[in-house]
Amino acid sequence: MPKMKTKSGAKKRFRLTAGGKVRAGVAYKRHNFSAKSPKMKRQARGTFVLNQSNARTVKRYFLPNG
Numbered sequence: 095m096p097k098m099k100t101k102s103g104a105k106k107r108f109r110l111t112a113g114g115k116v117r118a119g120v121a122y123k124r125h126n127f128s129a130k131s132p133k134m135k136r137q138a139r140g141t142f143v144l145n146q147s148n149a150r151t152v153k154r155y156f157l158p159n160g
Contacts, residue, residue: 097159104156109141116149116157117141 109117120138127135144152 100159101156104152108144108152108157110153110157111143114153116144116152118144 107118111117119141122130123135123138143149
């Protein structure tokens with residue numbers, strides 16, 4: 095069997111933590127900030143850890159070598 099390739103889109107969107115969890119950026123933080131609450135803008139800084147079911151999908155199909 096040939097090696098599985100990492101999806102190039104996933105490379106740019108996800109990173110693995112040292113413990114093997116999947117980190118991703120928060121959605122809805124590109125424009126129209128006047129319509130968003132200060133709490134949402136504050137909590138959208140940085141990254142967050144994907145939940146277990148989504149992380150399993152990302153690791154299995156999108157980041158097999160990660």
